[in-house]
Amino acid sequence: MSYTPELVAELEILALFNLDNKQEGLKIHHTAAPQAIAATQRLFDKALITQADGGYLTSLGLQAADHAQSLLTILTTKAAEAA
Known part of the structure; x- marks a missing residue:
């Protein structure tokens, strides 16, 4: 199995969530990149998020x-340390 562009896009959305404040959600607007x-819909x-346009993490x-x-x-970090 390899990272597809679709999986990378999903990882990028997951990286946007603030894990220090679980009450803070995301809203991906209809003007965002397709x-x-x-990725948000996927x-x-x-069942990783509560709304098709973001919401909160399950x-x-x-x-x-x-x-x-x-x-x-x-x-x-590893990339920065190796440089």
Whole structure:
């Protein structure tokens, strides 16, 4: 399995959530990039967020966002340390 552009777009949406404040949601407006709108819909279809246009993370979504953000931190930290 590899990262498809669709999965990357979903990871990018998950990375936008503020994990320090679980009461803070997201709203992806209809003027957003089509990839972001589609990714948000897919996250809703997978029951990771509460609304098709964003909303809040579900308990599964919270786990996914935590993993996505941790991976992003690991990858960007390692890249910065290697440079």
